[in-house]
Amino acid sequence: MRLDLRGIINEAGTAPFDFETDLSGMSFDSIAGFLSPLRASGRVTNSAGVLTLTGKASVSLLCVCDRCGAEFRSDREIELNAVLSGELQDRENPDIYPLEDGWADLDEIVFTAFVFSLESKTLCREGCLGVCPGCGKNLNDGPCACKPEADSRLAVLKQLLSE
Ligand SMILES: [Zn+2]
Ligand SMILES: [Zn+2]
Structure with missing residues (x-):
């Protein structure tokens, strides 16, 4: 206008x-x-x-x-x-x-x-959770079935505990 x-x-x-x-x-x-x-x-x-x-x-x-x-x-x-x-x-x-x-x-x-x-x-x-890089599920709809090993921080912790 x-x-x-x-x-x-x-x-x-x-x-x-x-x-x-x-x-x-x-x-x-x-x-x-x-x-x-x-x-x-x-x-x-x-x-x-x-x-x-x-x-x-x-x-x-x-x-x-x-x-x-x-x-x-x-x-x-x-x-x-x-x-x-x-x-x-x-x-x-x-x-x-x-x-x-x-x-x-x-x-x-x-x-x-x-x-x-x-x-x-x-x-x-x-705080949108995004999609799982493994299976592509929208994580706002709930957790997916992928194994938690995908979490690298957890993997590092497990490695520390086993040493
Ligand atoms: Zn979103
Ligand atoms: Zn997944």
Whole structure:
């Protein structure tokens, strides 16, 4: 969505926004699908000559656990905070979003915030046990039938005791 800020570029004021953007064509590591569009709402405020965007975005994701490979639903809330500027020289600063003829490209701002909110490791739960390297069973569903000798620390202990 493009937001018209021409009315508040040069004077104090607020421009609200509320829109959805479809990310289903995007592909990300650890995301199997989007269960909802990305919904964003908030406002851009001109305060003392600085245009600040604040708000929230939310989306439901179908994630893939990096450790056990299970798919799971994850509802995300993302804080939106950005500074916008109509000044051409600010295009040098990547933290400040430029305006185009007084319009802001909110899709870019929200999409950037979403990408930065993604964690480097996606886990289905804290302390996910992963899969057994021997038989491939998902250990979150319970222990597998593999022999405990697979535990190298135990093997070392046994060796120490037998000496
Ligand atoms: Zn997992
Ligand atoms: Zn196993």
